[in-house]
Amino acid sequence: MKQRPLIQHVISSLHVGGAERMLVKLCGATRERFRHHIVTLIAGGALADDARAAGAKVEELGGTRSWRTLSTLSDLKSSVVRARSSVVLSWMYHANILSTLALAGMRERPPLLWNIRHTPSRLRDETLLTGAALLAGIPLQRSAARIIYNAERSAEWHERIGFDASRRVFIPNGFDLHLFQPDAQARVRFRAEHGIPPDAPLLGRVARSHPMKDDATLLAAFARVRQAYPEARLVLVGQGMDTENEELTAAAAMAGVADAILLLGRRADVHRITPAFDVALSSSSRGEAFPNVVGEAMACGVPMVTTDVGDAAAILDDPERVAPPGNAELLAVAVARLLDAGPEARARIGKRDRDLASIRYSLEAVAERYMALWNEVVLAPH
Numbered sequence: 001m002k003q004r005p006l007i008q009h010v011i012s013s014l015h016v017g018g019a020e021r022m023l024v025k026l027c028g029a030t031r032e033r034f035r036h037h038i039v040t041l042i043a044g045g046a047l048a049d050d051a052r053a054a055g056a057k058v059e060e061l062g063g064t065r066s067w068r069t070l071s072t073l074s075d076l077k078s079s080v081v082r083a084r085s086s087v088v089l090s091w092m093y094h095a096n097i098l099s100t101l102a103l104a105g106m107r108e109r110p111p112l113l114w115n116i117r118h119t120p121s122r123l124r125d126e127t128l129l130t131g132a133a134l135l136a137g138i139p140l141q142r143s144a145a146r147i148i149y150n151a152e153r154s155a156e157w158h159e160r161i162g163f164d165a166s167r168r169v170f171i172p173n174g175f176d177l178h179l180f181q182p183d184a185q186a187r188v189r190f191r192a193e194h195g196i197p198p199d200a201p202l203l204g205r206v207a208r209s210h211p212m213k214d215d216a217t218l219l220a221a222f223a224r225v226r227q228a229y230p231e232a233r234l235v236l237v238g239q240g241m242d243t244e245n246e247e248l249t250a251a252a253a254m255a256g257v258a259d260a261i262l263l264l265g266r267r268a269d270v271h272r273i274t275p276a277f278d279v280a281l282s283s284s285s286r287g288e289a290f291p292n293v294v295g296e297a298m299a300c301g302v303p304m305v306t307t308d309v310g311d312a313a314a315i316l317d318d319p320e321r322v323a324p325p326g327n328a329e330l331l332a333v334a335v336a337r338l339l340d341a342g343p344e345a346r347a348r349i350g351k352r353d354r355d356l357a358s359i360r361y362s363l364e365a366v367a368e369r370y371m372a373l374w375n376e377v378v379l380a381p382h
Contacts, residue, residue: 174366209240
């Protein structure tokens, strides 16, 4: 029996993040036709066990988040040689550069695919290490058979600074529509569990703690919403979104909304929590390419309000629910418009979003696009 082709993925870590979650989902969705070997430059990560459960082998090289990550280069090269993979797929700038260097000089090297999942606003907003890796990609991109982007706006930004448009492949994020789906009872269960009145408007944001998620704008917008809806509650889910985050709790107190916020931290059951929201939110100010939370809310049939970062506006495809980054007033206006519309109108909007996600962003369809690309580059002369 012929062995399934092996895809070797290289990524900085398997800590919780959008790219990391997409990688794990992709391994699970394609495991019947491809084997997967994930090499992480940094040891550890909350998603490592999830990756193994998805059928992937996980190898940790033990680097650090610094220039010393370069010390993993020889180990990475040895791993590629041992694996004898059909394709090497690197995820994000640091892994793109190290994978390129690791494959350099190999006589029989597998085709290399880069995966870029970030939309910078300005180079000076990036860390020194990330900015250096990004710029190093311009001369080194010739080694990549294709460059995968999960957002059109990200591709356009990179091509403006010198990335080759002829290498572009656009593959959006995909979502498990059986896992993320509408649940009419979630609203009742969640409120009962957390002591929230049945008629209190419930807003929710799923995001890790990071400056680009712009907590300040979110809290200011929520404070405005509460002027019209004083019973409103805000649920924050994600790594670092808990009571130990002193900066967050202080900001909530300063905004006058601390008593109306529920901090849940990192949760493995986001697919059960999201359907409980009346309105889902994404408040990012920069950096996003394809925000997973937008697609997950759509899949759950929950109306989303988002800032205009990355491809968020194009994904949602409804200008009335998009606000400029950093604009708390217009973010609040968009939320209030949905609350004013009432539950029946929100249900209609949610169904429209769910239908759109089913057509454009199902995990099965996205996985097919990845597998077609892997087969294409394996068969192409190189």
